[in-house]
Amino acid sequence: MLLEIKNLHVNVEGKEILKGINLKVNTGEVHAIMGPNGSGKSTLAQVLAGREEYEVTKGEVFYMGKNLLDLPPEDRAREGIFLAFQYPVEIPGVSNTNLLKTALNEIRKYRGEHELDAMEFLSLLKSKMKLVELDQKLISRSVNEGFSGGEKKKNEIFQMAVLDPKLALLDETDSGLDIDALRIVASGVNKLKSKDNAVVVVTHYQRLLNYIVPDFVHVLYKGKIVLSGDKNLALELEEKGYDWIKAPSDTVEVVS
Amino acid sequence: MSVTETSKIEELANKEYKYGFVTDIETESLPKGLNDEIIGKLSAIKKEPPFMLEWRLKAYRHWLTMEEPHWSNVKYSPINYQDLSYYSAPKKKPQLNSLDEVDPELVRTFEKLGISLEEQKRLSGVAVDAVFDSVSVATTFKEKLSELGIIFCSMSEAIQNHSDLVQKYLGSVVPYTDNFFASLNSAVFSDGSFVYIPKGVRCPMELSTYFRINAANTGQFERTLIIADEGAYVSYLEGCTAPMRDENQLHAAVVELVALENAEIKYSTIQNWYAGDKEGKGGIFNFVTKRGACRGKNSKISWTQVETGSAITWKYPSCILLGDNSIGEFYSVALTNHYQQADTGTKMIHLGKNTRSTIISKGISAGFSNNSYRGLVKIVKKAENARNFSQCDSLLLGDKCGAHTFPYLEINNPSAQIEHEATTSKIGEDQIFYLNSRGIATEDAINLIVNGYCKEVFKELPMEFAVEATKLLSVSLEGSVG
Numbered sequence: 128m129l130l131e132i133k134n135l136h137v138n139v140e141g142k143e144i145l146k147g148i149n150l151k152v153n154t155g156e157v158h159a160i161m162g163p164n165g166s167g168k169s170t171l172a173q174v175l176a177g178r179e180e181y182e183v184t185k186g187e188v189f190y191m192g193k194n195l196l197d198l199p200p201e202d203r204a205r206e207g208i209f210l211a212f213q214y215p216v217e218i219p220g221v222s223n224t225n226l227l228k229t230a231l232n233e234i235r236k237y238r239g240e241h242e243l244d245a246m247e248f249l250s251l252l253k254s255k256m257k258l259v260e261l262d263q264k265l266i267s268r269s270v271n272e273g274f275s276g277g278e279k280k281k282n283e284i285f286q287m288a289v290l291d292p293k294l295a296l297l298d299e300t301d302s303g304l305d306i307d308a309l310r311i312v313a314s315g316v317n318k319l320k321s322k323d324n325a326v327v328v329v330t331h332y333q334r335l336l337n338y339i340v341p342d343f344v345h346v347l348y349k350g351k352i353v354l355s356g357d358k359n360l361a362l363e364l365e366e367k368g369y370d371w372i373k374a375p376s377d378t379v380e381v382v383s
Numbered sequence: 384m385s386v387t388e389t390s391k392i393e394e395l396a397n398k399e400y401k402y403g404f405v406t407d408i409e410t411e412s413l414p415k416g417l418n419d420e421i422i423g424k425l426s427a428i429k430k431e432p433p434f435m436l437e438w439r440l441k442a443y444r445h446w447l448t449m450e451e452p453h454w455s456n457v458k459y460s461p462i463n464y465q466d467l468s469y470y471s472a473p474k475k476k477p478q479l480n481s482l483d484e485v486d487p488e489l490v491r492t493f494e495k496l497g498i499s500l501e502e503q504k505r506l507s508g509v510a511v512d513a514v515f516d517s518v519s520v521a522t523t524f525k526e527k528l529s530e531l532g533i534i535f536c537s538m539s540e541a542i543q544n545h546s547d548l549v550q551k552y553l554g555s556v557v558p559y560t561d562n563f564f565a566s567l568n569s570a571v572f573s574d575g576s577f578v579y580i581p582k583g584v585r586c587p588m589e590l591s592t593y594f595r596i597n598a599a600n601t602g603q604f605e606r607t608l609i610i611a612d613e614g615a616y617v618s619y620l621e622g623c624t625a626p627m628r629d630e631n632q633l634h635a636a637v638v639e640l641v642a643l644e645n646a647e648i649k650y651s652t653i654q655n656w657y658a659g660d661k662e663g664k665g666g667i668f669n670f671v672t673k674r675g676a677c678r679g680k681n682s683k684i685s686w687t688q689v690e691t692g693s694a695i696t697w698k699y700p701s702c703i704l705l706g707d708n709s710i711g712e713f714y715s716v717a718l719t720n721h722y723q724q725a726d727t728g729t730k731m732i733h734l735g736k737n738t739r740s741t742i743i744s745k746g747i748s749a750g751f752s753n754n755s756y757r758g759l760v761k762i763v764k765k766a767e768n769a770r771n772f773s774q775c776d777s778l779l780l781g782d783k784c785g786a787h788t789f790p791y792l793e794i795n796n797p798s799a800q801i802e803h804e805a806t807t808s809k810i811g812e813d814q815i816f817y818l819n820s821r822g823i824a825t826e827d828a829i830n831l832i833v834n835g836y837c838k839e840v841f842k843e844l845p846m847e848f849a850v851e852a853t854k855l856l857s858v859s860l861e862g863s864v865g
Contacts, residue, residue: 176820180812204822216817220835229831230821237822269835286821
């Protein structure tokens with residue numbers, strides 16, 4: 128098992144956002160986490176990546192047998208977790224290339240692999256650029272600075288391609304993308320998908336799941352997974368909206 | 384910043400100053416205090432011609448009429464100028480032909496700093512005039528330079544061997560009446576560097592001096608004079624580190640640059656003197672006057688500085704743009720941490736027609752430090768078509784430090800075009816987490832962000848200096864942020 132989340136409770140600024148999440152992810156699987164705005168989807172993705180402001184109050188998370196919550200965020204990345212941000216951050220003056228070379232070599236050092244020299248790194252970059260049809264100019268520009276929304280998202284997937292994670296968390300990667308960019312981003316993810324890694328897609332809409340087809344769909348509502356199913360669940364949600372799942376859950380909450 | 388981050392800042396603040404050690408070389412010093420007799424002795428030790436002693440005494444007498452200025456945005460306890468020793472030199476005054484003759488202890492000191500002379504000589508083709516305390520003890524590449532007619536020597540040697548040039552230019556940019564610390568320097572300066580590039584000569588290598596303050600309680604008064612004759616070019620590098628000391632050490636240097644017609648001088652500084660400990664105890668007072676005069680048409684002077692050291696930094700490398708079409712540039716990174724204070728910037732004085740100036744200033748404040756940019760752009764009435772572009776950015780690390788900007792503009796000609804941009808920002812938790820999530824630890828993440836922020840200035844530095852500056856920033860930030 129790659130990832131196992133047990134009864135995870137998380138507070139953000141004193142307010143409980145996740146109220147007992149249980150989830151198992153195996154290698155080779157694609158999971159989609161769906162839900163209305165404010166249900167805690169992004170919080171789940173960020174807490175797995177190690178965002179410190181998010182306080183875990185209860186529960187456990189195991190990643191490849193290790194207690195994930197003991198690891199600082201950089202070590203989680205070095206262990207193979209990658210978060211594609213919903214809002215990728217701009218870092219003025221730091222080139223994409225510089226960021227990626229630093230990141231990749233930190234990860235390789237952690238794993239006891241030799242650090243790549245400039246030539247090795249460059250040839251790796253070139254091969255990965257093709258995967259996401261990234262404009263060559265973007266890799267020498269400052270990280271995300273002045274990038275369009277679509278370029279930022281492509282850049283996230285490009286970084287994922289270079290860092291080659293075992294567990295990729297895609298946080299609303301489809302938001303702000305036009306249909307062409309969506310297709311490129313999704314095909315990049317599909318090419319990176321293998322039997323040795325897993326992808327968790329966090330999304331509000333079903334449309335991304337037309338391209339990245341999930342094995343499991345989970346519906347998050349008010350901090351809990353209220354429904355799980357296969358890819359047909361996503362289609363059902365698309366058709367009916369989120370209202371029909373809200374009612375029973377609210378009732379449960381009233382009862383509890 | 385969050386609580387966790389602030390505590391990380393405090394945790395990392397416990398790291399020690401990397402370059403804090405004392406070299407065990409015996410020093411020869413004059414007794415503490417300042418009077419005519421001390422100045423006479425100093426001049427005699429240095430075997431100076433009479434005009435020098437006369438000039439020093441004039442400066443001293445003028446200094447006595449002056450009061451220590453206090454307009455800058457820095458605070459320090461009063462300095463007792465009679466409690467300082469105004470001269471200290473390594474006791475064994477070696478006459479050296481090669482590096483092999485340098486005191487091995489000194490060589491080891493340089494090696495600890497990662498600036499071994501051998502390496503410099505071998506790798507980078509840099510001619511190094513190393514100033515250890517106040518006397519030059521090693522000079523290299525002199526022969527190669529002299530073939531081109533370039534003079535690169537200590538100020539003491541220049542006073543003895545090139546007194547005509549010294550007499551003509553010394554004090555011509557920064558007169559001995561200029562300001563309190565410049566007057567003091569004129570009276571008691573012990574050594575420094577002298578460069579003369581003859582007409583039409585392009586200096587083929589970067590000229591470099593490493594300064595180092597060593598003896599306790601010895602004020603260091605360096606004097607540097609660089610003259611680029613018509614059509615000449617020179618790039619000069621100045622780098623400094625100092626050993627750890629409890630007492631504050633006063634450093635009041637003067638640097639004068641003269642660029643004649645079509646000449647260009649590029650002056651780069653890395654300043655990393657001991658900044659005091661994390662409680663703000665000790666550290667160097669760096670009160671420096673640096674000024675360049677673009678005397679001739681189409682001349683250019685460019686200052687680039689990376690200031691990370693000193694308890695207090697107080698300096699404004701300036702350009703007097705006298706020649707028509709002359710250009711002045713100022714690129715600065717000033718980093719303050721713990722209780723360091725910096726009040727630094729530039730003055731661009733536009734006197735000639737079509738003169739242009741550029742100011743790029745990047746302040747970084749961490750810990751409890753205070754960092755001020757202070758800059759003057761002055762355009763006189765007859766300076767037609769003057770242009771200035773200023774960009775002053777401040778970056779705050781943590782929430783206990785301060786950043787201030789004091790831009791002064793005096794525009795007396797309506798044809799002037801002036802642009803001023805200023806920003807203040809904080810390193811965001813978002814940026815740090817983003818880099819963390821890519822496998823980069825927080826300290827490295829901050830280094831990456833800060834170096835990115837300084838990129839515009841670093842690209843103005845000569846290659847080997849840029850590498851050193853990047854390293855230095857990381858070392859300086861080690862004690863600051865998490």
